[in-house]
Amino acid sequence: MKKAVMVFSGGIDSVCAAAHLSEQFDVYGISFLYGQRAGPEIESAKYFVDKIGMKQHHILDISFMESLYGKSNVLTDSKLSMPETFDYSIVVPVRNAIFLSISSAWAFSLGAELVAYGAHTGDTSYPDCRPVFTDAFENAMNLGESDGISSGIRRPIRIWSPYKEGISKSTLLKMGLDALGDDIFLTWSCYSGGDKQCGRCESCRNRKNAFNEAHIQDKTIYSTSSDF
Amino acid sequence: MKKAVMVFSGGIDSVCAAAHLSEQFDVYGISFLYGQRAGPEIESAKYFVDKIGMKQHHILDISFMESLYGKSNVLTDSKLSMPETFDYSIVVPVRNAIFLSISSAWAFSLGAELVAYGAHTGDTSYPDCRPVFTDAFENAMNLGESDGISSGIRRPIRIWSPYKEGISKSTLLKMGLDALGDDIFLTWSCYSGGDKQCGRCESCRNRKNAFNEAHIQDKTIYSTSSDF
Numbered sequence: 001m002k003k004a005v006m007v008f009s010g011g012i013d014s015v016c017a018a019a020h021l022s023e024q025f026d027v028y029g030i031s032f033l034y035g036q037r038a039g040p041e042i043e044s045a046k047y048f049v050d051k052i053g054m055k056q057h058h059i060l061d062i063s064f065m066e067s068l069y070g071k072s073n074v075l076t077d078s079k080l081s082m083p084e085t086f087d088y089s090i091v092v093p094v095r096n097a098i099f100l101s102i103s104s105a106w107a108f109s110l111g112a113e114l115v116a117y118g119a120h121t122g123d124t125s126y127p128d129c130r131p132v133f134t135d136a137f138e139n140a141m142n143l144g145e146s147d148g149i150s151s152g153i154r155r156p157i158r159i160w161s162p163y164k165e166g167i168s169k170s171t172l173l174k175m176g177l178d179a180l181g182d183d184i185f186l187t188w189s190c191y192s193g194g195d196k197q198c199g200r201c202e203s204c205r206n207r208k209n210a211f212n213e214a215h216i217q218d219k220t221i222y223s224t225s226s227d228f
Numbered sequence: 229m230k231k232a233v234m235v236f237s238g239g240i241d242s243v244c245a246a247a248h249l250s251e252q253f254d255v256y257g258i259s260f261l262y263g264q265r266a267g268p269e270i271e272s273a274k275y276f277v278d279k280i281g282m283k284q285h286h287i288l289d290i291s292f293m294e295s296l297y298g299k300s301n302v303l304t305d306s307k308l309s310m311p312e313t314f315d316y317s318i319v320v321p322v323r324n325a326i327f328l329s330i331s332s333a334w335a336f337s338l339g340a341e342l343v344a345y346g347a348h349t350g351d352t353s354y355p356d357c358r359p360v361f362t363d364a365f366e367n368a369m370n371l372g373e374s375d376g377i378s379s380g381i382r383r384p385i386r387i388w389s390p391y392k393e394g395i396s397k398s399t400l401l402k403m404g405l406d407a408l409g410d411d412i413f414l415t416w417s418c419y420s421g422g423d424k425q426c427g428r429c430e431s432c433r434n435r436k437n438a439f440n441e442a443h444i445q446d447k448t449i450y451s452t453s454s455d456f
Binding site: 058060061062064065067068069092093094095096097098100101102104105106108109127128130132133136137139140141143144145146154 | 295320324356368371373
């Protein structure tokens, strides 16, 4: 079977995308620890690695990123308050470039043909989720591995995301429900780090909206029961 | 003063390039630990951080790369023998892409305009040293940070190397000698991990050749005294 390396946070997007890909690929997952508040995401990642039947899974600690980004980022700094609507401060610069370069190195080593991440058409606010970035990054990776004159020693890769195929979050959740059933409600989306997902941060609100749009009854247990 | 983030191994190329850049930029250095044999390079890096007067220096541990590359790479696996001539097995796939993506993230956070690494015109065998890769990677980074429609929140970066300006290793060493004097002989190039540099591996041979071409008397102390 063909091989795909997947950036696998354990959030609902990457879980649904990995479940979809596993129908055509042996999936090799990478989860990154970088001091984000969302520890439960990693627990979710481990659960779904087995559920999806991944061939291998690595958890890589890149928490040194905190020392570079400093205090300016709410995903790595617990002292900053979590915004309820989109705010550029929650974007770690070129975070996906770091994830994808490490994943691409593994893909070249494995002879995998695909490097995947869970970006979808709702991620327009994140520049490193957009297909124009994905395509440019794919080009750079293949030039970085091929001598550009004759063919490279290792096979070229493609960088794939739902966004590149025009797949929205709600469509992605439907694909996830088809593949995994009610288990998808066990995925973690919340930016905050409580026992239950807050239901109020931008990520929780996007999750609720997507279930709504997909006409899927949301069985996620949130700490705030009220609708927004 | 303008800011530059530099991938700074402590090898002779990055030391000479950093010394050159420090005439025009405040330099912020990053050294990566990834299980390479060349521990003395990091000691050299620390020494030259002070000598060059860098504003900040981070040593980041990405030795998890060993678990991804496995046993196929002599730079991370001490059981494999060191080839004396160029061999593709010594190339960690897209290694510079990993270094440059992390460095670019830091550059965006700092508002630095340059991200530099020490590739020169002798590095033709390494695809991720060549300007065609550097340009493609620069394009990807800026698309990953800008929304691609309006301008990005953070300033765009340029990726710079001596190679992009057509600078050879011997020219680079002359620039280094001008800036640092005989201290450049304290830099570490050797792929092996002894007390002294072996003088025989590909990297030592390139170093000797470059001093020769530059008509600089090589005062490096090698463990093998004979010429090659």
